Amino acid sequence: MTRELTKPLPWNWWLKKTAYFRFMMRELTSLAVFAYALLIIWALWSAADAGAFSALYTFLSNSLSLWLHVVILALALYHTATWIALTPKVTVLWRNDERVEPGLIVGATSILFLIISGAVIWLVLM
């Protein structure tokens, strides 16, 4: 086995270029996904007991929860935007020997996102 001589990157390499920073932010949107999974677990766990669920419901109006939701929403929207931007690279569609325009796939996925979001909000609020 040969050993490569690699110079370790400085810890702040991702702060040195906007593109690197955007990449790191994109990867760190996973923390928002993680945090929201914990909230769902809390909701499922507390739903067995009306008192425990009441504590969760009250917490959602707490300023700590509101600030966390602002941060999570920003990261979630960035995740959605970057994920949709990648769809034409993952799904290459062909129509009559012609490649379907990447912009068309991005547009279709964006419309799908809006329909799903509207449906979820409608289902909860109706």
Next chain:
Amino acid sequence: MSSSPDRSAPLFWLLFAGGGTASAMLLPALVFVTGVAVPAGWVSENDLLSLVRNPATQFVLVGLVFLFLFHWAHRFRYALVDLGLGLIGKRAWLFYGTALVGTIVAGLAALRL
């Protein structure tokens, strides 16, 4: 050193992609519900409780916890490696184990209802 291919890698990548798609499509709307609709009083405590207690909702929520956690595990552990924290990031079991435990806890919570 023999390097046999890691046969679990495609599975974790698939879960990463599935969780990435599920969260990209659903997370902003869910955050709107718990971060705007609930504090604004558009959804009452009773309505939210009966929604969470609905078996169909529970099934979806446990599925989302499973996908969200495995998406996080895969992406976050490689982000740590990129940040120079490879000693933590390379301990795969720590992340996939956390995701598995979280999924089991969510599943048990749903069964308890």
